[in-house]
Amino acid sequence: MGRLFLINLEGSIYSCKHCYTHLALSDDIISKSFHSRHGKAYLFDKVVNVTVGEKEERPMITGVHTVVDIFCVACGSIVGWKYESAYEKTQKYKEGKFILERFKVLGPDGSNYLAVQESQIVGSDVDDD
């Protein structure tokens, strides 16, 4: 096995819920009002310790985006995606930014995400299993 060089963050950290690898800082959150098929998702300015998958065009409620999935570099679990490009002008601010799916990461206080806490959020592209 090759040795992994992981970046250690300091502060309020979001980390992989499987292996506790640091992924992002709460200071780098751009928006908490995103949604994935699995519930709440946060938009981050930067995310560390991830590898990216294949580019694909993905239709979302805000239009078609070119995205790559992002995976925890330590355990390989998918943690969210990165916006490579957006077609809608109003969505361009997302380019180069990262989504972490809230239920796939641990919050700064080590808490796991519980969907029932987010009942104030209604209406999204959720139609998943």
Ligand SMILES: [Zn+2]
């Ligand atoms: Zn991990």
